[in-house]
Amino acid sequence: MRARLARIDWHDRNTVVYGVLLLLALLFPAVAQFSTGGNGNFLVSTAADAGVYVLLALGLNVVVGFAGLLDLGYAAFFAIGAYTYAMLASNKLAVSPLHHGVHIPFWIALFVAVAVAALFGAMLGAPTLRLRGDYLAIVTLGFGEIVPRIFRNGGSLTGGVNGITALDLPTLPVWLDGPWAGLQLALVRDYQFIDPTAYYVLMLILLGLAIILTSNLLRSRLGRAWMAIREDEVAAAAMGVNTVATKLLAFAVGASFSGFAGCFYGAKLSLVSPENFSFVVSVTILLMVVLGGMGNIPGVIVGALTIYFVDFYVLTNLPSWSSGLADAIGLGFLNQSHAGWTGLGDETQRLIYLVFGLILVVTMVLRPQGLLPSRQRQEELAGGTADEALADVGAA
Amino acid sequence: MGEAGAGLSPNSPSEWLVFSAVEKTGRLERGPRDVPPGLRTVRQVRAVLGGRLGTWLLAILAVLVIGLVVVPKVVAGGYGFFVQILAFGVANGAIFALIALGYTMVYGIIELINFAHGDVFTLGAFVSLPLLSAFGLVEGKSSGAGLWFGLLAVFAITMLIIGVLNMLIERVAYRPLRHAPRLAPLITAVGMSFILEGIMYVWRGAFNIHYPDLLPGQRLPIGEGASIGVKDVLVVVVAVVLVGLFSIFIARSRLGKAMRATAQDRDAAALVGIDIDQTISATFFLGAILAAAGGIIFGLYFNSVRFDQGFEAGLIAFTAAVFGGIGNIPGAALGGLIIGLIQAFSNAYFQAAWTDVVIFAILILVLVFRPTGLLGMAVPQK
Numbered sequence: 001m002r003a004r005l006a007r008i009d010w011h012d013r014n015t016v017v018y019g020v021l022l023l024l025a026l027l028f029p030a031v032a033q034f035s036t037g038g039n040g041n042f043l044v045s046t047a048a049d050a051g052v053y054v055l056l057a058l059g060l061n062v063v064v065g066f067a068g069l070l071d072l073g074y075a076a077f078f079a080i081g082a083y084t085y086a087m088l089a090s091n092k093l094a095v096s097p098l099h100h101g102v103h104i105p106f107w108i109a110l111f112v113a114v115a116v117a118a119l120f121g122a123m124l125g126a127p128t129l130r131l132r133g134d135y136l137a138i139v140t141l142g143f144g145e146i147v148p149r150i151f152r153n154g155g156s157l158t159g160g161v162n163g164i165t166a167l168d169l170p171t172l173p174v175w176l177d178g179p180w181a182g183l184q185l186a187l188v189r190d191y192q193f194i195d196p197t198a199y200y201v202l203m204l205i206l207l208g209l210a211i212i213l214t215s216n217l218l219r220s221r222l223g224r225a226w227m228a229i230r231e232d233e234v235a236a237a238a239m240g241v242n243t244v245a246t247k248l249l250a251f252a253v254g255a256s257f258s259g260f261a262g263c264f265y266g267a268k269l270s271l272v273s274p275e276n277f278s279f280v281v282s283v284t285i286l287l288m289v290v291l292g293g294m295g296n297i298p299g300v301i302v303g304a305l306t307i308y309f310v311d312f313y314v315l316t317n318l319p320s321w322s323s324g325l326a327d328a329i330g331l332g333f334l335n336q337s338h339a340g341w342t343g344l345g346d347e348t349q350r351l352i353y354l355v356f357g358l359i360l361v362v363t364m365v366l367r368p369q370g371l372l373p374s375r376q377r378q379e380e381l382a383g384g385t386a387d388e389a390l391a392d393v394g395a396a
Numbered sequence: 397m398g399e400a401g402a403g404l405s406p407n408s409p410s411e412w413l414v415f416s417a418v419e420k421t422g423r424l425e426r427g428p429r430d431v432p433p434g435l436r437t438v439r440q441v442r443a444v445l446g447g448r449l450g451t452w453l454l455a456i457l458a459v460l461v462i463g464l465v466v467v468p469k470v471v472a473g474g475y476g477f478f479v480q481i482l483a484f485g486v487a488n489g490a491i492f493a494l495i496a497l498g499y500t501m502v503y504g505i506i507e508l509i510n511f512a513h514g515d516v517f518t519l520g521a522f523v524s525l526p527l528l529s530a531f532g533l534v535e536g537k538s539s540g541a542g543l544w545f546g547l548l549a550v551f552a553i554t555m556l557i558i559g560v561l562n563m564l565i566e567r568v569a570y571r572p573l574r575h576a577p578r579l580a581p582l583i584t585a586v587g588m589s590f591i592l593e594g595i596m597y598v599w600r601g602a603f604n605i606h607y608p609d610l611l612p613g614q615r616l617p618i619g620e621g622a623s624i625g626v627k628d629v630l631v632v633v634v635a636v637v638l639v640g641l642f643s644i645f646i647a648r649s650r651l652g653k654a655m656r657a658t659a660q661d662r663d664a665a666a667l668v669g670i671d672i673d674q675t676i677s678a679t680f681f682l683g684a685i686l687a688a689a690g691g692i693i694f695g696l697y698f699n700s701v702r703f704d705q706g707f708e709a710g711l712i713a714f715t716a717a718v719f720g721g722i723g724n725i726p727g728a729a730l731g732g733l734i735i736g737l738i739q740a741f742s743n744a745y746f747q748a749a750w751t752d753v754v755i756f757a758i759l760i761l762v763l764v765f766r767p768t769g770l771l772g773m774a775v776p777q778k
Contacts (some may be wrong), residue, residue: 070579074657127764134509138718139763142756145711279711285588350601360587363570365632368576382465 017298017372025204029197045196048268052261055287057304058210059257064286065295065374066218067250070137073144075118075283076124077255079277081262083151084113086164086272093097095156106170106193106267109183114259121255125248144282163384165272169193170202170267182205199268203294204353206260214297217253226250284311291363293370302372315352374391398476426526450765453701457761469745479622481739481744484527487628487697490597490635493689495713496720496728497642498683504659505679506724507578508570511585514710515592520691522596522699524554528608537607554692555685562675562684571673589676596703602700607695631697638689639729642682646725651678659723712739715759721769730770758772 009015028047033039056078063071087093090108091101116181128139151158158164162379175191193199217223225246228236237243266272283305292303327335334344363371404492470478497518502510503671531546532538538546569584593603611630615623646652654675666672695701716735735755742751762769 064579070582091621127760131767132506134503134722135718135763135767137509138714139760141711141761142715142763146753146754146760149749149753153747153753246397286579287583287586290577290583294577294579350598351684353590353597357587357592357594360590361584364580364587365569365572365582368580370571 014298041196043201048199048203049275052265052302052306053308055261056285057300059254060285061300063254063290066228069232072137072141075277075281077258078142078262080118080120081113081259082266082272084116085263089168091165110263113263114256117259118252120258121251125251126146138382148274159183165271167270299372321346322348454765476622479741483624485630485740488632490632491690491732492713492716492736493729493732494686496716496732498687499714500728501679501683508581512588514706515589517687518706520558524692532664534754555688558688559681559685562680566680571722604700607699607701609699663771665750721771722770727771
């Protein structure tokens with residue numbers, strides 16, 4: 001352990017980012033509660049939801065960032081994970097030929113969901129392995145469009161448009177309540193996850209697991225094979241990389257993370273609905289990966305948090321902020337609605353699409369490599385080997 | 397974790413080499429130790445499905461589905477209804493074809509899935525709305541020569557505006573990223589899509605907007621109680637003329653030749669003196685004028701437009717482009733037509749909720765059995 005600690009290089013940007021993220025993650029619930037005078041549950045809950053997206057971005061990063069396979073239908077696996085939990089932890093299967101609701105504990109369902117998502121990842125991957133580059137992206141796009149529609153049209157088995165409700169909450173057999181939760185010190189049996197902080201902690205543990213898993217994968221033989229395929233598939237095959245199995249594994253591993261995320265998401269909301277897994281979700285996750293810096297794990301986390309913050313916090317609150325600001329600086333008349341003007345808050349609401357699009361275009365044009373790019377990839381890009389054939393280097 | 401891939405891979409470096417040599421030449425005998433049996437089956441299935449047999453399987457599957465599922469329903473529905481749906485499907489497909497051409501052109505030349513293209517199509521409809529009133533074209537009042545010249549002018553001006561706008565979009569959002577990682581322009585395309593939708597949302601709001609019903613509503617009887625709408629015919633004629641002009645332009649003109657050369661090999665095209673930037677700009681201009689025309693036709697045909705209609709329409713048109721073979725111009729037109737027909741028939745004879753599932757499932761099947769699309773040729777990996 002000491003040797004490990006001694007090896008930490010605080011000059012490495014990624015280490016610093018990990019350190020800052022860990023510190024922020026640990027302090028966040030306390031800060032949120034303190035700054036809102038004990039009403040911070042909403043903020044903690046939002047942070048746990050943001051964690052779902054971080055988890056998804058980490059999974060997609062394996063497919064897009066490590067293996068270089070463009071996946072435009074990642075939300076489909078998220079949906080499969082969530083619906084797996086919904087089926088296994090509610091009364092839903094009572095309408096199936098089984099005639100009994102199934103109630104598998106969350107902790108087991110988590111791994112079932114992972115396995116199911118990975119299976120579907122491999123199933124999608126298998127017929128598409130002959131396809132290269134963008135054709136693969138198109139198949140994943142089609143898959144991403146099909147899956148939520150099947151859930152929506154699935155009738156009583158999938159709950160149709162309304163989805164599946166009343167999912168089981170995760171429980172622990174014993175738990176220690178104490179002053180940290182504002183309660184007396186006591187041993188509780190059958191502790192139920194209701195408090196957002198409990199979900200927050202659970203999410204941190206899942207994220208920690210995911211980070212360790214993906215960083216180890218990146219350094220493994222499989223990770224190197226992924227990178228080789230990403231840089232040049234023909235060369236990788238010539239060097240003996242089994243491209244079929246390697247690509248399949250990228251899909252399966254990437255999908256398995258969304259199994260985690262879907263399971264957590266279903267449990268926390270206690271509801272799954274086909275509307276939550278549209279193409280926009282797939283694109284948002286892809287944005288997180290690309291904006292953060294493909295292939296670089298801390299970068300992807302920062303990208304996911306940034307996009308989540310902008311999309312679900314800043315842009316959601318922008319209308320109320322703008323009308324509040326107008327009131328505060330004596331421009332309150334802007335908030336009155338009259339013909340052709342519905343009030344500043346409402347007008348700002350209409351601008352959200354536009355603002356989000358502008359943010360995307362401007363950041364990408366200014367920083368196409370992402371916020372915290374993988375140093376390896378950056379080197380390749382700067383060196384000009386990524387988009388030039390070998391012959392061109394010789395000719396120049 | 398280090399050996400995570402080991403389960404599926406040969407045991408030693410020398411085996412890796414034999415393994416890949418077998419895959420490359422396909423001539424060496426495959427010993428039992430070279431490839432795990434499961435993987436060998438996958439490869440064999442792959443080899444069988446990928447070739448000409450795959451195309452035949454796909455064709456047989458299509459014939460079976462049409463013969464056993466679609467034909468009985470159509471026969472039960474009656475002749476008049478069938479003709480109506482057919483005409484609707486062809487008109488619908490003509491609109492998809494117009495959008496798909498822009499996708500296929502842009503993809504062919506810079507390998508970008510231009511997600512903003514569907515919104516360029518919607519913008520065509522939105523921009524033409526004030527122009528229609530500027531030319532005094534009012535529902536139920538305009539007719540005769542005034543209507544046709546007015547419409548011609550609206551088409552021309554809208555196409556010009558949208559074309560120039562799309563060139564600007566390319567200049568701002570895609571050109572600076574031409575040497576960036578491949579996903580960067582994809583993200584700006586999504587961003588551009590949000591921006592265009594945002595502009596239309598701010599401009600006209602979030603609801604369906606009525607588009608004036610200017611085309612004559614008569615129906616042409618074609619015997620046995622069946623009839624075709626004049627609208628259907630007009631839409632198809634305009635689309636066919638546009639696609640025809642466009643194909644001739646690409647095949648015959650200097651600029652068209654430059655586009656094809658740039659799509660084939662950008663460096664070589666630059667070496668023989670083709671201005672790459674200009675050619676790519678022209679591609680965006682041409683793609684946009686077709687999409688704009690598609691937008692106006694959509695408005696005139698369906699009489700309702702909405703700020704975010706382009707997103708879904710764009711995805712389906714893109715599917716059409718891939719279906720026909722991306723980068724291939726007749727392919728995109730054919731793909732659009734087929735997708736339009738599938739959509740019309742699925743909506744009319746089966747449940748509309750499953751239509752998109754059917755379309756995307758067909759997309760996946762086509763890509764699996766015939767990855768180059770219906771008319772596409774194998775594209776070399778760049």
